[in-house]
Amino acid sequence: MPADQPPEHAERRTQLQRRTATRTALLAAAAELVVETGVRSATLAAVGERAGYSRGIVTHHFGSKRALFQALAESSQSGFVPGAGAMPPGLGRLLALIDGYIRRMGDGAVAGRAFLLLWVEAATSAELSGVFRERDDGFRADLRGDVAAGIAAGEIRADADPEATAVAVLGQLRGIGMQQLLAPGALDSPRLARAVADQWLRALRP
Template sequence: MNSATPGRRTQVQSRRSQVEPRRTQVERRNESEEALLDAAADLVAERGVEGASLARIGSRAGTSRGLPNHYFGSKDELVARLAQRAQNHIDDAMVAAATRDGRRVADTPGIDLLRTTVDTYVERFENPTSADRALIVMWGATFPTEASVRGMTDADRRSRDGWAMLIEQGQRDGSVRADLDPATGAILLQGLVRGLAASLLVDADLIDTSQAREACQVWITSIFASPRPSDPSST
């Protein structure tokens, strides 16, 4: 016979509820979605986009096999969310690096933001997480002519728009060349970081990453920075 009376059980449950507040339905859903996205990142990094089925993602996350479809509606939508989450993590790291000295992003010269963002990308791929690896794998999945990864295509477009906005900010504050087309510059920067990231994923010992990061800074300055006014005293 259970020695705990109903009154006793009620008191225990009450104390537990005070110590551990009940999570809301939204919090539970968010936690489930994060677990599914973590599982998706692991599988995409291991097996590629084609090998990461919704059923496998649900199984890896320890949920029902049908839950990913219930939450995301389609694999394409899940890929889009996964790509956006990975990009958000990189953006957060860039903001943290850019504001380390107390400046606001809005007050930081655009050329400095370009340097910081590129350096943040390269630094992450020195020791990439599954989410970082998955981002490059998903990008590569758009190469085949029969591929249908609309979500990644949309994420690519948002990424290019982000680069272009940094270039435009630099042109407004005078730190980036005014004659540079932002859309063209965005493609060049995206190609730089993704090509270097993909190379590091294939062979982490291919190059000295500290030298590569320094070379990126020099390249960005030479291509994007506004020319300094000549010193009148030197003429």
């Protein structure tokens, strides 16, 4: 420890690291349970037990099952397509998101599968519907921004409709994700990712 760093500062960092590690373990346990036993079986008690903690620690970190699933949805989508967040809005980022999303969903990762299962459950769950409407609204806003920026830069044809394109792209990605969820390994995800990205390139460029 540096000489000018007080011991209590090091202790606070240790507590933060422990809290972060606990939260990460709880989210991983929640994702595993959603995939293995379904959304409704992933209770706070079951999540705590799977992660090696008590139900109380889950409640302490998240407060409710809804908040737990909201955090799981956010963590599943955070950095979902590596590098895309650093790209400027426009056609390049739009194509990177499409390609990366399909590849990521096709890799069979537990977090991605859990997200899709929660998204489906949200259609009939008042507890989850608001959470996933917000997630989809945010995704569509990002896609709209890419289309609008592409039009302004001359990369995308001027008559493209940002709103309609965003809805169509998100619908296609979610639909492909569901097929990957139902038939893991049956789709050639890298090949599909290239084909879909190329489809949108040809549809949008001037």
